[in-house]
Amino acid sequence: MDSITQAALGAAVAGLVAGKKCSPKVLLAGAALGTLPDLDVLVSYGDPVSDMVKHRGFSHSILVLLPFSFLLAWCWQKWRATTFSFNQLWFLVAACLITHPLLDSFTSYGTQLLWPLSVSVAVSSIFIIDPLYTVPLLVVVAASLLWRRKMARLCGIGLAISSLYLLWSVIALNVIEDRVQSQLADTPMAGKPVFITPTPVNTVLWRVVVLDGDTYWEGLTSLLDDEVTIDFIAKERGQWKLEEKPQHLVMLEDFTRQFVKYEQVGDSLTVTDLRLGMVDYLPFQFVFATLEGDGTWSSALPVQLESPNVRPKHLPALWLRLLGNQNIDANLCHAKECSKPSKSDV
Structure with a gap:
């Protein structure tokens, strides 16, 4: 998905996980974490085909992001003051990072969720830019900055709406698949x-x-x-x-x-x-x-x-x-x- 969507998703996930400890800084950190896996576009593999095929590789792998989130949470707690326990902080970081490739896997491109294993997941139920998925997340993140006492609840509502739309996309795909197979x-x-x-x-x-x-x-x-x-x-x-x-x-x-x-x-x-x-x-x-x-x-x-x-x-x-x-x-x-x-x- 596009960077705006991933940032909005990361912010909403961070807000929901943080709960009563949510703040604008938490939302900003979640947005940054939500876009972090796509920094692999800065890596050049020497030719455009390799760049295309290896994008959404190691940086989108759950097998990489889980230990990386542990390391990132440890560094965060060591060098910056925080009200989160280590387990809370690790879960927040891991959730923001891992929801990025999970969402990407619903597009047509292909996401290597288990890199280095050669398993590419492409559900192909949603286009890489879809306002009906993104707008609810953007609205609740913006609203949570105005009603700070309800930050976590608003983020949860936005995630619920977007997740229901994602579920709808899978249902719609199944309807089309049945239509195609019946005709062929x-x-x-x-x-x-x-x-x-x-x-x-x-x-x-x-x-x-x-x-x-x-x-x-x-x-x-x-x-x-x-x-x-x-x-x-x-x-x-x-x-x-x-x-x-x-x-x-x-x-x-x-x-x-x-x-x-x-x-x-x-x-x-x-x-x-x-x-x-x-x-x-x-x-x-x-x-x-x-x-x-x-x-x-x-x-x-x-x-x-x-x-x-x-x-x-x-x-x-x-x-x-x-x-x-x-x-x-x-x-x-x-x-x-x-x-x-x-x-x-x-």
Whole structure:
């Protein structure tokens, strides 16, 4: 999730744990602790693919954060005066740190909760920015600064509201999963890898991607749709053109669970993460090889391409699609790249 959300979550958690000992300083410390795990973005692993794959790694691991919170609490108590007992202080620090990766694990990116074990958790029920989750936390943190006698209670209310919304996101995801599996059953697409994620800043409109060899199918479905049939659109997924796959490509494929597409753009061979973003706005696109003058491909360290800009003309269409208007799916992709499926496909 974004830094504002994580700071608000950390402050609210600190306020609730502190109880009657809560103060503005406690909220500020909780906000700082809530954003601390994301400081791993300052670590460079030498190339953009490694930076992407190893983000949300060691700094988001419960196996690291638990002992680190113990050390941090010990240092805090040793060098600064506090009214908290060591156990209270340790629990406050640990709660603020660990709720950060737990929340991240509900997004689509992937969070290595048990690093160094190769276990990446991505529930994919909430977008990385969702005001309906964040605003209640911001409101109660601000309100607690005005009504200081009720700080802990207000923080608890905000956490309850946001947690209920997070629970709703999981329920909504299950509804969409059932809808997708029902449509794909008894078709050639049954059993194919499926990726489902909410579209930006909501849990009503969902994006569905199905891998099918050199093709992938993409569709949108809203909880407000009258007709639950998803209008899938076929897009070319492409193939890797070189005989061998570089280690960085294998790393990216494993990280995305093979949800990537390969495309030649001019003299560059690019690989794009299909999970994050939607339609033409896929921000994680990397150049893995370039075409030499003799017609051979030369691979090197991957280079990340600049993210495409959002076209304002698509925003109203996206909003109408969220509200259940199923006549505008084709307006959200380029006609030359898309084709409608036949009944034998889906």
